[in-house]
Amino acid sequence: MARIQVNPTRMELLRLKKRLAVARRGHKLLKDKRDELMKRFLDLVRSNRDLRQEVETRLAEAFREFVLARAVLSREALESALLMGAPPLDLPVDTQNIMSVEVPVFELLFAEYRADELPYGMAGTPGELDAAIATFREILPAMLRLAEMEKTAQLLAEEIEKTRRRVNSLEYVLIPRLAETIRFITMKLDENERGNTTRLMKVKDMMVRQALEQARKFDEGVAAEREGRLA
Amino acid sequence: MEFIDALNKIFTGNVIAFFGASLAAILSGMGSAKGVGIVGEAAAGVLSEDPGKFGKLLVLQALPGTQGIYGLLIWFMVVVVKGNFLFGNTVLTVEQGWQMFAACLPIMIVGYFSAIAQGRVAAAGVQLVAKRPEEQSKAMVLAAMVETYAIFALLASFLMVFFGVKIG
Amino acid sequence: MTERTTAFRRPAPDTDYAYASSRVRALEARVLDGARMARLSEAQSVDEVVRAMAEAGYPSGEQPEQSLSEGLAAQAALVRDLFPEPGYDEVLLLPQDAHNLKVILKAFLSGQLPDGERFVGDETSALGEGLLAGSGSGDVPGDDLASLPRFADVPTADSLRPYALSPSLEPFQAVYEAVRDRSAGRIHPFLEAAAVAAVRAFAQDPVGSVLDAAVDRLLYDTLSRKVAALGNPWFRDFQAFRVDLLNLGVLLRVLAMGSPAGRLAQELLPGGSLPETAFLRLEGATGEQVADAFRATPLAPLSALAPEYGKPGVAARFGRLADDLLSARVRTGRRVLFGPEILLGYLHAREMEAKNLRLVLTALRNGIRSAQVRDLLRDTTF
Numbered sequence: 001m002a003r004i005q006v007n008p009t010r011m012e013l014l015r016l017k018k019r020l021a022v023a024r025r026g027h028k029l030l031k032d033k034r035d036e037l038m039k040r041f042l043d044l045v046r047s048n049r050d051l052r053q054e055v056e057t058r059l060a061e062a063f064r065e066f067v068l069a070r071a072v073l074s075r076e077a078l079e080s081a082l083l084m085g086a087p088p089l090d091l092p093v094d095t096q097n098i099m100s101v102e103v104p105v106f107e108l109l110f111a112e113y114r115a116d117e118l119p120y121g122m123a124g125t126p127g128e129l130d131a132a133i134a135t136f137r138e139i140l141p142a143m144l145r146l147a148e149m150e151k152t153a154q155l156l157a158e159e160i161e162k163t164r165r166r167v168n169s170l171e172y173v174l175i176p177r178l179a180e181t182i183r184f185i186t187m188k189l190d191e192n193e194r195g196n197t198t199r200l201m202k203v204k205d206m207m208v209r210q211a212l213e214q215a216r217k218f219d220e221g222v223a224a225e226r227e228g229r230l231a
Numbered sequence: 232m233e234f235i236d237a238l239n240k241i242f243t244g245n246v247i248a249f250f251g252a253s254l255a256a257i258l259s260g261m262g263s264a265k266g267v268g269i270v271g272e273a274a275a276g277v278l279s280e281d282p283g284k285f286g287k288l289l290v291l292q293a294l295p296g297t298q299g300i301y302g303l304l305i306w307f308m309v310v311v312v313k314g315n316f317l318f319g320n321t322v323l324t325v326e327q328g329w330q331m332f333a334a335c336l337p338i339m340i341v342g343y344f345s346a347i348a349q350g351r352v353a354a355a356g357v358q359l360v361a362k363r364p365e366e367q368s369k370a371m372v373l374a375a376m377v378e379t380y381a382i383f384a385l386l387a388s389f390l391m392v393f394f395g396v397k398i399g
Numbered sequence: 400m401t402e403r404t405t406a407f408r409r410p411a412p413d414t415d416y417a418y419a420s421s422r423v424r425a426l427e428a429r430v431l432d433g434a435r436m437a438r439l440s441e442a443q444s445v446d447e448v449v450r451a452m453a454e455a456g457y458p459s460g461e462q463p464e465q466s467l468s469e470g471l472a473a474q475a476a477l478v479r480d481l482f483p484e485p486g487y488d489e490v491l492l493l494p495q496d497a498h499n500l501k502v503i504l505k506a507f508l509s510g511q512l513p514d515g516e517r518f519v520g521d522e523t524s525a526l527g528e529g530l531l532a533g534s535g536s537g538d539v540p541g542d543d544l545a546s547l548p549r550f551a552d553v554p555t556a557d558s559l560r561p562y563a564l565s566p567s568l569e570p571f572q573a574v575y576e577a578v579r580d581r582s583a584g585r586i587h588p589f590l591e592a593a594a595v596a597a598v599r600a601f602a603q604d605p606v607g608s609v610l611d612a613a614v615d616r617l618l619y620d621t622l623s624r625k626v627a628a629l630g631n632p633w634f635r636d637f638q639a640f641r642v643d644l645l646n647l648g649v650l651l652r653v654l655a656m657g658s659p660a661g662r663l664a665q666e667l668l669p670g671g672s673l674p675e676t677a678f679l680r681l682e683g684a685t686g687e688q689v690a691d692a693f694r695a696t697p698l699a700p701l702s703a704l705a706p707e708y709g710k711p712g713v714a715a716r717f718g719r720l721a722d723d724l725l726s727a728r729v730r731t732g733r734r735v736l737f738g739p740e741i742l743l744g745y746l747h748a749r750e751m752e753a754k755n756l757r758l759v760l761t762a763l764r765n766g767i768r769s770a771q772v773r774d775l776l777r778d779t780t781f
């Protein structure tokens with residue numbers, strides 16, 4: 001594991017230790033966030049699947065009727081029957097914050113459909129069309145809800161992925177790297193310490209030897225003097 | 232009385248017999264023309280979709296034409312054979328003239344109506360052939376049934392002209 | 400209104416129809432009958448259907464559906480030309496004109512709803528103001544187009560032409576221009592009256608069905624009068640019966656949708672053999688009551704479906720049964736030697752055949768089981 005290029009000083013060590021502590025705390029928080037996101041996401045996916053299934057079965061049913069209606073009508077008759085669509089609808093989009101993820105919320109502000117509010121008259125169209133159109137209409141809120149859920153799930157998934165990457169990079173890159181660097185600096189500092197001690201010991205050694213020399217020299221001088229006096 | 236005299240002068244036996252003969256030819260001819268016309272129109276309608284059926288349809292179209300021939304036949308009987316108006320100078324009494332006229336009535340009336348009726352049956356036959364060409368013979372039999380009554384009328388007129396009216 | 404007192408014309412003698420009837424009988428041989436249609440419903444590919452269509456006299460083309468409508472239009476045009484007396488053209492083409500008028504009005508009036516704002520009660524809207532104040536362009540309101548307020552932002556005629564039916568009594572362009580310019584007296588009086596009635600009704604209740612229903616009511620009123628004026632009793636009865644069938648369908652659909660009171664009266668068509676009150680009486684009735692009410696009428700086989708109307712597939716069965724009842728009427732009419740009955744019956748047969756072919760094609764393209772298709776095939780054996 002590569003370490004960070006830093007001066008192995010005590011200041012740096014202190015800074016790194018602080019960073020490590022922050023990284024560890026961040027890692028724990030992100031891990032919690034990821035788990036919570038996962039929980040929410042799974043819930044969402046489950047209800048999304050149910051809704052999707054419902055929408056799809058109902059759409060398939062409606063399409064069966066619609067296809068039959070189309071079969072007995074000419075293209076012009078069908079298209080002009082549906083020329084004047086439903087009354088326009090408002091769809092204000094708000095956002096909601098899930099674990100700091102901004103997700104869309106559709107406000108389903110439909111003017112209540114009147115059951116009889118058809119875009120076509122009955123004389124020129126077959127009855128098969130009614131059921132299909134009614135189902136398409138009924139299903140619209142569910143489809144919007146589905147769109148909302150799927151977008152939310154998508155955004156959550158992105159966020160989960162991002163968080164997971166962060167957790168991983170903290171867990172496998174930043175934290176080990178910091179730890180490594182700290183160890184390196186500590187070792188470096190320890191080594192310096194040990195070098196110092198040795199030097200001191202050596203100096204002390206030399207000083208002792210010098211002192212011994214001097215003492216010997218002094219002793220020799222005293223001895224010579226004594227011999228001279230004797231001699 | 233002058234008016235009656237004038238009338239007697241105009242309506243001699245010969246004139247009345249001529250009237251009968253002419254009407255026999257005219258009415259049965261008209262009937263045939265109408266009948267053949269109806270079948271002809273119907274046949275033309277089919278032929279415009281399927282020209283290959285011309286032969287089969289032509290036979291059907293000819294069927295209502297016979298009444299006209301019968302009418303002409305009676306005309307011939309009265310004017311040429313029995314009355315011999317063209318080559319002799321037969322003079323009929325008023326009574327004989329009316330007898331001639333009455334003898335012409337069957338083919339005059341039946342010829343007219345049977346020709347039209349036969350034309351309609353033949354036209355129906357044309358429509359039948361349009362769908363099922365193999366049934367042409369049946370269509371002809373159906374149309375020919377109407378012919379029976381034209382022939383009865385012809386027979387009645389013929390017998391009366393020949394044996395009913397006593398001349399000389 | 401228009402021509403309230405239509406003179407009853409003496410119908411042409413039947414022999415006038417000798418050529419036309421026989422020609423149509425020859426054409427009938429090419430209509431795909433029940434047996435051939437049943438075989439065709441088993442078809443495995445669109446090519447098989449296209450081959451059968453060529454046999455039946457449809458033009459060949461890239462799109463089978465396209466050649467289907469082209470062929471049908473060609474046959475209709477041919478038959479219309481065969482009528483030896485006038486009047487039938489108008490009766491046969493008027494529904495096409497009504498369709499075109501609906502297209503034009505729908506397109507014009509859709510543009511009148513900016514950003515979901517409904518113009519009813521909206522004082523600033525030109526259309527709403529003009530109609531509800533009862534005076535268009537400051538003039539005294541009449542029944543002609545000039546009494547309508549101006550339409551804003553109308554789409555071009557070319558953009559609407561794909562929805563239009565041709566041929567029609569009045570060219571699409573003429574109807575479009577007359578309605579756009581609100582110039583009176585340029586198109587068929589029925590179209591003018593229908594346009595005015597439809598716009599007025601739409602101003603009261605801006606729903607597409609109201610617009611269509613206003614045009615259709617006037618259309619069927621006009622049709623029944625014009626058909627009666629033709630002097631053919633069979634056609635008159637046929638038209639009335641057709642209206643009865645449509646009205647029963649309307650009743651069942653309104654009941655199935657649980658529409659509020661008043662909707663039925665808007666949608667019911669005039670000119671049926673059963674009076675409108677016979678249907679209005681059943682507003683809010685149950686299916687069983689409807690079935691009981693029509694038990695003694697020719698509609699009995701259809702009204703028997705009333706209790707289960709609204710379940711999937713019943714509407715389609717209703718449509719088939721209604722068509723078959725009409726076909727039965729056509730069969731009785733066609734027993735004449737010559738006459739308009741044969742021509743009209745042939746048109747009906749071709750329409751049924753086109754429906755059948757469309758059904759088979761749709762089934763092939765959407766993977767619908769052939770058994771289900773056979774259930775919906777219309778009777779084309781005449």
